[in-house]
Amino acid sequence: MTLLLEVTDLVKHFPIKRGILIDREVDQVRAVDGVGFQVERGETLGLVGESGSGKSTACRAVLQLIKPTSGSVKFEGQEIAGLGRRQMTPLRREMQMIFQDPYASLNPRKRIGQIVGDPLKRQGVASGSELRRQVQELLERVGLSSEHFSRYPHEFSGGQRQRIGIARALALKPKLVICDEPVSALDVSIQAQIVNLLDDLQDELGLAYLFVAHDIGVVRHIADRIAVMNEGKIVEQGSADQVCEQPKDEYTKKLLAAVPIPDPKESRERHQRSSVQ
Amino acid sequence: MSQAPLLSVRDLRVGFATEEGVVQAVDGVSFDLRPGEVLAIVGESGSGKSVTAQTLIGLTRANNARIEGSVQLDGAELTEASDAEMRRLRGERIAMVFQDPMTSFNPVYRIGAQIVEAIRAHRPDTSKQQGKARVVELFEAVGIPKAAQRVDDYPHEFSGGMRQRAMIAMALALEPEVLIADEPTTALDVTIQAQILDLLEQLNREHNLATILITHDLGVVAEVADRVLVMYAGKVVEQGTLDEIFYDPQHPYTWGLLGSLTRIDRPRPHRLPQIAGQPPSLLDLPDGCPFRPRCPHEFGKCSEYPGLDARLAEAPEHRDRCWLTPEEKREKRMVEGQIGLEAPR
Numbered sequence: 001m002t003l004l005l006e007v008t009d010l011v012k013h014f015p016i017k018r019g020i021l022i023d024r025e026v027d028q029v030r031a032v033d034g035v036g037f038q039v040e041r042g043e044t045l046g047l048v049g050e051s052g053s054g055k056s057t058a059c060r061a062v063l064q065l066i067k068p069t070s071g072s073v074k075f076e077g078q079e080i081a082g083l084g085r086r087q088m089t090p091l092r093r094e095m096q097m098i099f100q101d102p103y104a105s106l107n108p109r110k111r112i113g114q115i116v117g118d119p120l121k122r123q124g125v126a127s128g129s130e131l132r133r134q135v136q137e138l139l140e141r142v143g144l145s146s147e148h149f150s151r152y153p154h155e156f157s158g159g160q161r162q163r164i165g166i167a168r169a170l171a172l173k174p175k176l177v178i179c180d181e182p183v184s185a186l187d188v189s190i191q192a193q194i195v196n197l198l199d200d201l202q203d204e205l206g207l208a209y210l211f212v213a214h215d216i217g218v219v220r221h222i223a224d225r226i227a228v229m230n231e232g233k234i235v236e237q238g239s240a241d242q243v244c245e246q247p248k249d250e251y252t253k254k255l256l257a258a259v260p261i262p263d264p265k266e267s268r269e270r271h272q273r274s275s276v277q
Numbered sequence: 278m279s280q281a282p283l284l285s286v287r288d289l290r291v292g293f294a295t296e297e298g299v300v301q302a303v304d305g306v307s308f309d310l311r312p313g314e315v316l317a318i319v320g321e322s323g324s325g326k327s328v329t330a331q332t333l334i335g336l337t338r339a340n341n342a343r344i345e346g347s348v349q350l351d352g353a354e355l356t357e358a359s360d361a362e363m364r365r366l367r368g369e370r371i372a373m374v375f376q377d378p379m380t381s382f383n384p385v386y387r388i389g390a391q392i393v394e395a396i397r398a399h400r401p402d403t404s405k406q407q408g409k410a411r412v413v414e415l416f417e418a419v420g421i422p423k424a425a426q427r428v429d430d431y432p433h434e435f436s437g438g439m440r441q442r443a444m445i446a447m448a449l450a451l452e453p454e455v456l457i458a459d460e461p462t463t464a465l466d467v468t469i470q471a472q473i474l475d476l477l478e479q480l481n482r483e484h485n486l487a488t489i490l491i492t493h494d495l496g497v498v499a500e501v502a503d504r505v506l507v508m509y510a511g512k513v514v515e516q517g518t519l520d521e522i523f524y525d526p527q528h529p530y531t532w533g534l535l536g537s538l539t540r541i542d543r544p545r546p547h548r549l550p551q552i553a554g555q556p557p558s559l560l561d562l563p564d565g566c567p568f569r570p571r572c573p574h575e576f577g578k579c580s581e582y583p584g585l586d587a588r589l590a591e592a593p594e595h596r597d598r599c600w601l602t603p604e605e606k607r608e609k610r611m612v613e614g615q616i617g618l619e620a621p622r
Binding site (some may be wrong): 050051086090157158159160163176187188189190191192193195214215216217218220221241246254255256257258261262263264265266267269271 | 321322323436437466467468469470471474481488493494495496497498499500519524533534535536537539540541542548549550551552553555556566
């Protein structure tokens with residue numbers, strides 16, 4: 001395996017400003033505070049933490065959607081931290097994102113074909129009938145039908161919309177896909193479909209995922225390795241089984257204890273144990 | 278369970294007229310709810326679980342809605358109650374907690390004041406001071422720290438979990454007998470979810486509150502429910518006690534729901550079992566069993582929809598809508614993997 005993404009000492013602080021005419025910086029929110037991890041080609045790194053732990057900010061800083069305060073982000077050996085919009089454009093083909101909310105992340109006034117085809121058009125990869133052919137192929141690949149090309153987002157359910165978001169992310173054949181809570185807005189039964197789809201696509205296309213979620217139970221299913229984030233820092237990192245079965249950090253243990261066990265008997269036992277303590 | 282039911286729902290049907298036709302969102306749902314009991318209604322988006330709950334407190338009374346059947350609270354018929362009667366009853370006897378704690382409060386009023394307003398609407402002789410004291414008491418009961426200071430906060434100053442606690446405090450303000458919680462933890466982190474579920478369970482115990490929990494997540498159900506209704510396309514497809522549903526599930530849809538859960542305490546399977554396809558459109562339901570197109574066990578008889586019947590001699594209250602015999606079901610469950618887990622106890 002070869003290294004695809006290497007993040008070292010990534011920092012993103014947001015200033016808190018006071019004052020009317022002269023902005024004084026009174027404090028900082030240390031959203032990401034010295035985070036380091038690596039993603040190899042074709043593997044999945046799960047990034048887990050609660051709301052406010054800085055995991056989404058870390059993703060955005062990796063993609064240069066927000067400018068990191070300091071630290072290094074290397075993609076295939078090339079330093080990308082601090083690159084401008086234009087310099088990032090060719091790199092956007094290589095790294096794409098899937099968003100949490102399938103209702104907010106698709107423009108309601110555009111047809112599916114436009115939504116999925118937009119990255120291809122912008123990057124000048126395809127146009128006209130070739131674009132249409134590629135988009136239809138993508139739709140079929142993510143489990144939709146090529147007839148969905150001219151439909152609008154409101155005609156689809158949450159799970160189907162997330163498939164559209166996945167098709168859009170895959171349009172440029174990226175090497176890395178950052179998935180920011182891709183299943184947390186979906187029904188549990190549909191979550192399994194999307195997790196399996198992401199798994200299949202990884203096998204077919206050799207994708208690497210940075211999979212961000214607050215539910216360590218879901219992350220364990222898809223991730224090869226897991227990094228646990230709390231208050232802007234990574235508190236534990238290791239193979240998925242190791243982190244879930246022999247957690248070392250107290251915060252990791254807390255996350256694991258919160259995952260509901262869908263077994264009434266064991267759930268009752270767990271409650272008794274915790275009320276004894 | 279010899280206690281008389283507090284809430285009794287019989288053959289509830291809710292249809293909405295739309296431009297494309299009538300959507301029968303709830304199609305013949307019946308259940309009883311007793312004091313101190315937690316009933317979970319489980320299903321995917323569009324299964325009719327939320328519409329059922331909203332109809333109980335008269336929130337689906339729209340011009341295009343058609344509500345049939347009976348909802349009785351302590352023997353009083355609610356489907357025929359006037360809007361004024363329903364308003365008196367809401368909060369006072371039946372209260373509801375909604376899914377999204379971010380949008381359930383008005384952002385421009387202080388949280389405490391919003392709850393005081395709700396109390397004073399029902400108890401006009403309560404002074405503002407008394408109302409506020411009551412809110413502090415409620416905040417303490419639902420575990421909001423520094424309750425006396427936080428009553429004067431605005432909604433944006435509360436985190437998601439705290440807002441949901443405040444929602445629950447508001448629901449409990451008038452000491453209702455029935456609490457309906459519609460996906461109360463879906464918008465929250467798992468860690469906060471665990472806290473809110475603990476809180477609901479504690480309240481249920483301490484106040485003998487009858488609770489209806491609506492969710493799509495059977496993992497949540499296992500933590501708190503006594504009985505479970507599984508809904509699909511507007512109908513109950515299986516109902517039983519918590520253990521019956523988890524250890525001897527009868528309907529292939531329930532198997533699918535149970536199978537798609539991730540388990541942190543078990544080795545991970547190579548692939549998550551999933552329910553194929555999408556929930557059907559209520560405007561275009563297939564003939565017979567609506568789960569038929571997604572069901573791996575479909576056979577000739579499925580073109581006719583079975584009634585919600587007890588099929589197990591040993592469990593007369595465990596009912597389901599599937600033509601397979603109990604023996605066939607057990608066999609197929611084994612093949613599909615350990616769905617239905619092990620035998621109870």
